[in-house]
Amino acid sequence: MEDTILRTENLHVYYGEKPAIRNVSINFYKNKITSIMGPSGCGKTTLLRCLNRIHELVPTVRIDGNVFLHSENILKMNPIDVRRKIGMVFQRPNPFPTMNIYDNVIAGYKLNGIKKKKSELDEIVERSLKMANLWSEVNNDLHKKGTFLSGGQQQRLCIARALAMNPEVLLLDEPTSALDPISTSHIEELLVELKKSVTIIIVTHNLAQAGRISDWTAFMYLGDLVEFGPTEKVFTTPENEQTERFLTGKFG
Amino acid sequence: MANIKIRLLKNKIFEIVIFVFSMLIILPLFLIVFTIIQKGIIMINFEFLFAEKIIPGIKGGGILRDIIGSVILIFFATIFSVPVGIFIGVYLAENPKSKITFFVQWCIEILQGIPSIILGLVVYLWLYKTPLKFTSLSGSLALAIMMIPVITKSTEETIKLIPHSFKEAAIALGVPYYKAILKVILPASMSGIVTGILLGIARIFGETAPLLLTAFGNMNFNINIFRPINSLPYIIYKSWEYGTPDSLNVAWGASFVLILIILIINIITKMVIKKWKIQF
Numbered sequence: 001m002e003d004t005i006l007r008t009e010n011l012h013v014y015y016g017e018k019p020a021i022r023n024v025s026i027n028f029y030k031n032k033i034t035s036i037m038g039p040s041g042c043g044k045t046t047l048l049r050c051l052n053r054i055h056e057l058v059p060t061v062r063i064d065g066n067v068f069l070h071s072e073n074i075l076k077m078n079p080i081d082v083r084r085k086i087g088m089v090f091q092r093p094n095p096f097p098t099m100n101i102y103d104n105v106i107a108g109y110k111l112n113g114i115k116k117k118k119s120e121l122d123e124i125v126e127r128s129l130k131m132a133n134l135w136s137e138v139n140n141d142l143h144k145k146g147t148f149l150s151g152g153q154q155q156r157l158c159i160a161r162a163l164a165m166n167p168e169v170l171l172l173d174e175p176t177s178a179l180d181p182i183s184t185s186h187i188e189e190l191l192v193e194l195k196k197s198v199t200i201i202i203v204t205h206n207l208a209q210a211g212r213i214s215d216w217t218a219f220m221y222l223g224d225l226v227e228f229g230p231t232e233k234v235f236t237t238p239e240n241e242q243t244e245r246f247l248t249g250k251f252g
Numbered sequence: 253m254a255n256i257k258i259r260l261l262k263n264k265i266f267e268i269v270i271f272v273f274s275m276l277i278i279l280p281l282f283l284i285v286f287t288i289i290q291k292g293i294i295m296i297n298f299e300f301l302f303a304e305k306i307i308p309g310i311k312g313g314g315i316l317r318d319i320i321g322s323v324i325l326i327f328f329a330t331i332f333s334v335p336v337g338i339f340i341g342v343y344l345a346e347n348p349k350s351k352i353t354f355f356v357q358w359c360i361e362i363l364q365g366i367p368s369i370i371l372g373l374v375v376y377l378w379l380y381k382t383p384l385k386f387t388s389l390s391g392s393l394a395l396a397i398m399m400i401p402v403i404t405k406s407t408e409e410t411i412k413l414i415p416h417s418f419k420e421a422a423i424a425l426g427v428p429y430y431k432a433i434l435k436v437i438l439p440a441s442m443s444g445i446v447t448g449i450l451l452g453i454a455r456i457f458g459e460t461a462p463l464l465l466t467a468f469g470n471m472n473f474n475i476n477i478f479r480p481i482n483s484l485p486y487i488i489y490k491s492w493e494y495g496t497p498d499s500l501n502v503a504w505g506a507s508f509v510l511i512l513i514i515l516i517i518n519i520i521t522k523m524v525i526k527k528w529k530i531q532f
Contacts, residue, residue, distance in 0.1 A: 054424055080426045088424035094417040097530045098439040108425035111435050158421070165425060 002029035005199050006051065006086075006169055011065035013046050013055070020046045023065075024225045026218060028169070033191060033200040035210035035231070038220035039251060044203045047220065048171050051201065052086040053079045069168070084108070086169045087162030092178050093154035095146030095161070102142040104157055105129060108165040124164050131197070132160035133190050152183025156190065163198070170194070172202040176209065188213050207247065211235050219243045285511070292508025295501055301509070304473045306487070306502055308494035315487060315506050317473045321388070322483040324475060325467060326453055328392035333399035334449055340400070341407025341445075342433060348412070364401040371397050372462035379466075388474070388481035391467025395459060399452035406448025410441040443528035450521040454514050460485035484510045 006028040013021040021043040028034050036044040049055040050063060053074065067074045074082045095104045105125045109116055116124075125142070129135040134156040138149070146157050155175055162170055172191075176184040191200055192213055204210050210217055210231065217234040219227040219242070227234055227243045238244045245251055300306075303314025340356065347353050375394040376385075384390045414437060422432035438445070460483075463469075468480035469490065484506055491503040 052424060054420060057420065057423065080428060082426075083424055084426035088421075090417050090421060090424075092415070092417055094415065094421045096418060096421070096436055096440070098436075098442075107422070108427070111422055111425065111427040111431055113431075161421075161425070 002027075002032070004028065005030040005070065006201075007068050008047075008050070009066040009068065011047070011050065011067065012063070013043070013050060014062045014064075015058070016060045016062075020223055021050075022223045024220075026225055026228055028199060028201055029216060030199050031195050031197075032215040033195050033202060033213055034216040034218060035214035036201065036203045036218045036220060037205075037207065037210050037246070038226075039246065040205075041222075042220040043223045044220050045173055048173055048201065048203050051169070051171055052083050052088055054083070054088065084165050085167055086171060087165055087167035088171045089155070089158050089162055089173070089175050091174045093151055093158055095149070095154050095157050097145070097147050099146065100143045101138050101146050101149075101157060104146045105160050105164050107161055128160040128164040129157075131163050131194065132156045133186065133193075134160055150183070152179050152186055155179060155183070155187060159187075159190065159194075163194075167198060169199045169201065172200065174203055174205055177205060184209070219246065221246070288504065288507050288511055291501070291504035292506075292511075295505025296508065300505055305471065307471055308491050308499040308502065309496065311498065315484070315502075315509065317470075318482045318484045318487040318506065319509065320473075320475060321467075321470075321481040321486075322457065324388055324477065324481060325391050325395060325463070325483055326457060328389060328477060329395035329399055329456060330449065330453060332392060332396035333403055333452065336396075337400045337403025337448070337452075338407050338438070338445060340404045342411060342438075344404065344408040345411035346433070360401045360404055363397070367461070368394075368398060368459050369461035369464075372465045375462070376465035383478070386466070386468040386480045388467050388477040388479065391463045391481065391483075392477075394462035394466045395456040398456050398459065398462065399449075402452035402455060403445070403448045406451070407441065407445050410444025410448075411437060413444075414440050440530050443525055443530065446524050446528065447521050450517055450524065454517045454521070457514055457517070458485050458510055460489050484513075 004027045007026065009025050011021060011024045012019065024047060036047060038044045046055065050067060051074075055061050055063070056079065063075070069077075069082070069085060074086075095101075096107055099107060102125055103110060105128050106121050108114075109121070109124070126135060126139075129138065134153060137153060138157075146154060149157060155178075159170075159175075176187050179187070188209060191202070194200060195215075202210075202214065214231045217227075217229065217231040218225060219234065219238075219240070221242050227238055227240045229239075234243065235247060238247060299312065300314045301319075302316050303312070305317040306313030306315055340360075344353050344356060371394050375390055375397070379385050379390045379393075418436055418440060419432050422436045423429065427435075463483055463486055467483060467486070469486050470480040470482050474481050488503045488506045488510070491499040491506065
């Protein structure tokens, strides 16, 4: 039996009056990669953004249902605590443009005013960059601006920045859609390594990517969770007709 | 065929017309600068720049009193207007669809169009029963009201250019909203905001009208912000009003210094835009 770390329960999300997600109940398993797929506008990004409550930045969003981290309802927690336990990486690499590489990695500590000794910070920077497979490429340039790196390196820097906070779960919103194939494969290898220490939930447009890296796959369509199961099963013998049509490229 | 030739001719004429008008705008600027340099530069010497004061009708003296006065007026106007202007700009950029934003933007545009003499009158009206009547500080207040729209607009425009994802990235790290704005968004907007502040300063440096009823004027050297104070545009106006050949020369000399300062601020602004520009 898999060990559930994060789950939603009858989750409904509305933008104003318009429903974006209908009655989604899904379990995310510890130390696994779960990918969420579906055509544009199916609600996959919305679902992801509810998991660390960053959806609240859009003022018209209304949410119904529950989201549990372990047994705690994150909708009742302080959002700031939620986001320290559940990190996020975005579609476009977005290292902070005013900070150097070192400061970008510890941005979560710096911006929150969490005081740490220099030696501890050095350790966090080294560990996070090593986890993100970026250390050997940048260890001599830690005090250069992060924006001088290539797109793929920037995205790994953003992953390191999220990992520096020691999150239990890492959310990734189409993290490779702005990258070339080689950078993409670097990130994919990295994610497979990372799942030993952190649970990964990834939204992706790229079917092959979902097939390559994820243990579990969810398929969403028009705001409904249509299918959820082990990746192999979803890709080979999908239960739902929509899933099969999507996987065979009939729409999407 | 003839038709096409006429069309080509019309095109050519149109191109010439827009070119000629673009060149024409250089002319007045050139004439202004030329006149001021020609008449003003003969006045510039050590005494004129560094003697404490100059009084129309009395020979000799310098405009240090007026330069320092202008600097003090602008320093406090900047202190008043910068935080207010930036905070309004942040609000407008962060709430682009709200009705309040729409209304505030409208007010800022109207405020920008209000003649400066009227701002002076209003500030006088606010303060004439208080000890701040005819003080340097009240002059700074009138100038600050003129600076706020410039700073607000440039702050708003700059923040709007910053991708949303930087704010989201900060918030996703568990950073509270206010810190995401103050520590991520504002530093990334610094070049635009500083540009706005410098443009605001350049705009108010030459203002005379709002100072007539507020900072008033002071023939003695003064650095006390609770007393009337002189300024560069004010000494130009007063010297001109006195009307003797000597005092007219003082007006030209002071104009030269004023134009030079504004030119330098403009050059610094260009450098700030270039140097502090953030690559995303």
